[in-house]
Amino acid sequence: MGDLEPHRIIRLERDAVVVLDQRRLPDAEVELRCETPEDVARAIHALAVRGAPAIGIAAAYGLALAARRGDDLDAAYAVLAGSRPTAVNLRWALDEMRPDPTPARAARIHDDEVDRCRRMARHAATLVPTAARVLTHCNAGALATGGYGTAVGAIRAAWEQGLVEHVWVDETRPLLQGARLTAWELDQLGIPHTVLVDAAAGALMARGRVDLVVTGADRIAGNGDTANKIGTYALGVLAARHAVPLVVVAPTTTLDPSLESGDGIPIEERDPAEVTARFPAVNPAFDVTPAELVHAIVTEEGVHRPPYTESLPRQLSRARP
Ligand code: MRU
Secondary structure, three states, X not given: OOOOOHHHHEEEOOOOEEEEOOOOOOOOOOEEXXXXXXXXXXXXXXXXXXXXXXXXHHHHHHHHHHHHHOOOXXXXXXHHHOOOOOOOHHHHHHHHHOOOXXXXXXXXXXXXXXXXXXXXXXXXXXXXXXXXXXXXXXXXXXXXXXXXXXXXXXXXXXXXXXOEEEEEEEOOOOOOHHHHHHHHHXXXXXXXXXXXXXXXXXXXXXXXXXXXXXXXXXXXXXXXXXXXXXXXXHHHHHHHHOOOOEEEEOOHHHEEOOOOOHHHOOOOEOOHHHOOOOOOOOOEOEEEEOHHHOXXXXXXXXXXXXXXXXXXXXXXXXXXX
């Protein structure tokens, strides 16, 4: 019950990629039809579809749509790849599609990502203590992955094992992915949760009310430095101060072993008007949490512990043919 079906989140129809418009949630469940690769790129940039694995899946369907339309595939690749810079899943999915830009290949990428989520959730649940009060940031649930979720998938698997007492949901300024999307998903799953403003996380930890922080990731460098939604770095510092483990849950499609450290991760700067239209504003969408603040990284292959240069998989996933 409460399961958000993968095809409701993103699917390819005869003449369009159709996404559940995440900008309208939780108030309205409205679909957005993208009839060209440019439409798909715009939907990704505008966060109608968002979350690292989900934008890779949307781009994969976008390239299949381009092939079906007889579009110039190099141009379609470029416009889709340029839609957002930080999540490496986008480029990974497009590169997987290039030799075989068919609907079947894109659907396989989608299925595989959901399958990875289920596998990593089982591994991550082993890190959740009994009666855990778990804090999460942004949305790393089914909406962000095309089904099931990474951090929220881990919480869900642990909840099903009776391990989770409560979930603290960071609001996640400025676009409220936590307050709008994670809270909506947890509500549908029947998992008890409370939304807090991002700045309240430290006070909750200081009072001993958080046992574990679990987040997703947009790109993980070879040394374990992790890019995720802006505010994750601050959570990592707070978690270390209060001896609360920060666990990152992400598929191998989020790993970027070509980068030695997080210094090379491109950080998206978004429109300052998302923060305030009245005064000058800065709006970095992501930050990098240094590996030393990350207790464990969980992929579908298992639980990886420091030093990450040795424990992270170097061999990236391939879409099954
Ligand atoms: O800007 P967004 O909403 O795409 O940012 C998403 C995140 O930061 C998620 O935590 C990350 O993509 C992991 S999704 C499983």
